[in-house]
Amino acid sequence: MDDGVSTIKIFDTTLRDGEQTPGVCLEAGEKLEIAQALAKLKVDVIEAGFPVASSGDFEAVSLVAAQVKGPVIAGLARANQKDIDMAGQALAKAERPRIHTFIATSDIHLEYKLKMSREQVLAQAAEAVRHARKLVPDVEFSAEDASRSDWDFLCQVFTAAIDAGASVINIPDTVGYTTPGEFGTLIQYIRTHVPNIDQAAISVHCHDDLGMAVANSLAAVLNGATQVECTINGLGERAGNAAMEELVMALTTRREYFKAVTGIDTRQIYRTSRLVSTLTGVVVAPTKSIVGDNAFAHESGIHQHGVLNNSLTYEIMRPEAIGISRNAIVLGKHSGRHAFEERLREMGYELEAEAINNLFVEFKALADRKKMVFDRDIEALLSEKSAVKPEWYRLVYHNVVSGNQTLATASVRLETSAGILEEASCGDGPVDATFKAIEKAVGFAVNLKDYQLKAVTAGQDALGEATVWVQQDGRTFSGRGLSTDVIEASAKAYVNAINKMLATCGYPADYQAAGGRG
Numbered sequence: 446m447d448d449g450v451s452t453i454k455i456f457d458t459t460l461r462d463g464e465q466t467p468g469v470c471l472e473a474g475e476k477l478e479i480a481q482a483l484a485k486l487k488v489d490v491i492e493a494g495f496p497v498a499s500s501g502d503f504e505a506v507s508l509v510a511a512q513v514k515g516p517v518i519a520g521l522a523r524a525n526q527k528d529i530d531m532a533g534q535a536l537a538k539a540e541r542p543r544i545h546t547f548i549a550t551s552d553i554h555l556e557y558k559l560k561m562s563r564e565q566v567l568a569q570a571a572e573a574v575r576h577a578r579k580l581v582p583d584v585e586f587s588a589e590d591a592s593r594s595d596w597d598f599l600c601q602v603f604t605a606a607i608d609a610g611a612s613v614i615n616i617p618d619t620v621g622y623t624t625p626g627e628f629g630t631l632i633q634y635i636r637t638h639v640p641n642i643d644q645a646a647i648s649v650h651c652h653d654d655l656g657m658a659v660a661n662s663l664a665a666v667l668n669g670a671t672q673v674e675c676t677i678n679g680l681g682e683r684a685g686n687a688a689m690e691e692l693v694m695a696l697t698t699r700r701e702y703f704k705a706v707t708g709i710d711t712r713q714i715y716r717t718s719r720l721v722s723t724l725t726g727v728v729v730a731p732t733k734s735i736v737g738d739n740a741f742a743h744e745s746g747i748h749q750h751g752v753l754n755n756s757l758t759y760e761i762m763r764p765e766a767i768g769i770s771r772n773a774i775v776l777g778k779h780s781g782r783h784a785f786e787e788r789l790r791e792m793g794y795e796l797e798a799e800a801i802n803n804l805f806v807e808f809k810a811l812a813d814r815k816k817m818v819f820d821r822d823i824e825a826l827l828s829e830k831s832a833v834k835p836e837w838y839r840l841v842y843h844n845v846v847s848g849n850q851t852l853a854t855a856s857v858r859l860e861t862s863a864g865i866l867e868e869a870s871c872g873d874g875p876v877d878a879t880f881k882a883i884e885k886a887v888g889f890a891v892n893l894k895d896y897q898l899k900a901v902t903a904g905q906d907a908l909g910e911a912t913v914w915v916q917q918d919g920r921t922f923s924g925r926g927l928s929t930d931v932i933e934a935s936a937k938a939y940v941n942a943i944n945k946m947l948a949t950c951g952y953p954a955d956y957q958a959a960g961g962r963g
């Protein structure tokens with residue numbers, strides 16, 4: 446604490462707990478891209494994954510550890526030697542590695558899940574921290590399901606973990622069960638009943654099952670927690686985690702109340718939210734606080750009147766504070782490179798000259814098809830470029846004949862390293878016909894789980910953004926496509942999802958057995 450104002454560390458777990466959102470699966474390259482955005486946002490800790498979970502996650506944590514500088518890079522590990530060793534290896538190249546080890550402390554988890562006694566859990570927690578400390582100097586210990594644990598046992602476990610060398614003790618509300626008043630009291634209890642608490646930082650990790658993850662985290666801050674764990678857009682297991690943008694903007698907007706600051710560059714919030722939404726395929730609800738489309742929109746006359754006179758009448762923060770520009774210059778096909786570059790800078794992007802040149806070419810192509818190019822269009826172009834695209838297949842051409850009296854018929858041409866594939870198919874509407882033609886071209890059955898289409902901005906000439914989810918080996922992969930032609934956007938999204946699926950799972954076994962065709 447300094448002048449009564451505490452500094453709250455932001456521990457971002459978008460890449461670990463956020464990836465536990467059903468249907469989300471990020472490749473190593475996608476995790477790296479999000480981690481780089483998080484570093485720009487100036488989070489204090491990036492939990493990059495759970496290295497023992499899969500070779501893909503091990504690779505992702507290693508990549509982030511090697512390439513992302515600035516924040517502490519953490520890897521999760523159960524309280525056992527194998528997990529901790531794997532985490533240590535994955536973090537080997539990190540500037541500032543942290544092993545985050547955990548074990549449950551609630552009786553319900555001990556009895557039904559771990560089948561361990563309290564004494565065993567206590568000993569295993571201490572042993573795990575001791576072992577992790579042999580590998581890295583910074584170890585975080587979490588007592589899973591802390592909020593439903595016996596408070597005195599919890600304090601014993603934390604005391605042992607700190608004695609064993611934990612630098613951070615984390616108090617998760619794993620199942621989103623607690624309430625702000627109760628959680629604040631628990632933090633106070635831990636502060637007064639763990640004798641060596643001064644040797645460790647207090648962290649909290651709240652879930653949103655009852656919609657109180659952010660409120661509970663803030664109650665913890667008011668009671669002495671100095672690290673909060675959270676995710677972009679509130680992603681996470683079940684109903685998700687505390688949303689970083691909400692926590693940070695609550696602390697920023699109500700600074701006089703919380704008497705706390707973070708090191709976050711809030712102007713990076715909006716673009717990070719968009720990037721995470723694009724790469725995870727999880728759409729942000731329009732009414733979502735801070736980053737939803739409606740967060741700064743005013744529908745009713747009385748509100749509009751007030752905002753026109755002074756935005757403070759109905760806005761408690763400025764959209765510019767999170768990186769949304771209110772009066773953006775609208776760019777069009779007559780706009781030049783200077784205006785385009787200036788707009789990118791205002792939007793918080795710092796791109797290399799070559800990247801700007803490439804983007805400018807795409808911007809001009811879009812401006813030819815669309816009267817006005819808005820910030821959201823530019824973001825969409827940027828996020829499409831950013832999405833990792835292992836290009837097994839590339840859509841070169843598509844054509845559809847469709848109508849209310851005609852059976853929709855589509856033909857597609859795909860390029861692969863082995864040459865050109867062309868196929869045609871009928872279907873139940875133009876999108877179905879196109880997907881069927883693509884499926885015939887690649888030569889294996891694709892398990893389509895979901896499909897979504899939305900306009901990026903308003904107007905008949907708006908860019909259409911298609912998202913497609915496909916499944917293979919029990920895993921879900923999302924693909925995204927962008928075009929003013931919604932069938933083309935859909936076809937691109939389908940091909941992108943197939944490419945991502947192949948990058949992780951390889952070709953389906955029956956396809957390989959049949960000799961393939963790509």
Ligand SMILES: CC(=O)SCCNC(=O)CCNC(=O)[C@H](O)C(C)(C)COP(=O)(O)OP(=O)(O)OC[C@H]1O[C@@H](n2cnc3c(N)ncnc32)[C@H](O)[C@@H]1OP(=O)(O)O
Pocket residue numbers: 462465495497498499522523524525547548549558559589619682
């Ligand atoms: C609250 C949280 O969010 S915790 C993080 C949750 N995230 C995940 O589980 C995602 C990644 N998980 C995985 O990929 C797999 O579950 C793995 C690789 C970790 C383990 O897979 P498996 O070996 O097949 O075990 P499975 O998941 O079925 O069961 C978990 C095992 O870990 C044990 N376990 C669970 N938590 C812990 C812990 N914190 N410390 C030590 N052991 C634990 C369980 O008792 C069970 O042991 P058992 O196999 O001897 O019965």
Ligand SMILES: CC(C)C(=O)C(=O)O
Pocket residue numbers: 462547587588589590615617618619620650652
């Ligand atoms: C591993 C811990 C911190 C966790 O994710 C939880 O308890 O929800």
